[in-house]
Amino acid sequence: MPNTLLNLIVPPEAEDLVAEWLLDRDDVPGFTSVPVSGHGSSERSMSLAEQVAGRSRRVMFFTHLPTAVAQSVLAALGEDFRGSGIHYWLTPLSEVGRLKG
Known part of the structure; x- marks a missing residue:
């Protein structure tokens, strides 16, 4: 069965809700989350502080x-x-596994 990498970029205010939602799903065995900054042309979705900084905080x-x-x-x-x-x-992922050692 082919594997896929699912990437979600989430507003910080939804971080905990999305993490709990993913943890509650039996079909999601685990996930990783990291803070990221969004850069781009969607200023209408950015706060004034984010517009000044030139980036929006996301997870x-x-x-x-x-x-x-x-x-x-x-x-x-x-x-x-x-x-x-x-x-x-x-x-799409061509291979997924763990290194043995």
């Missing part, structure tokens, strides 16, 4: 899942977090 969640599961998670996320401003992308 990035990423996890690898079978493609069908990633699409299902994304569909459910779209229902539960509609209008939240979450940005996403899916990337």
Whole structure:
């Protein structure tokens, strides 16, 4: 079954809710989150302070899942977090595993 990397860019105010939501799902075995800065032309979605700084604070969640599961998670996320401003992308993975040692 092909694997996909699911990337979510989440506004900081939704970080805890999204983390809890992902942790509650049986089909998401784990994920990583890191603080990131968004840079781009979407000033209308930025606060005045973010516009002055030239970046917007966000949190990035990423996890690898079978493609069908990633699409299902994304569909459910779209229902539960509609209008939240979450940005996403899916990337096909050629290989996933752990180093043995």
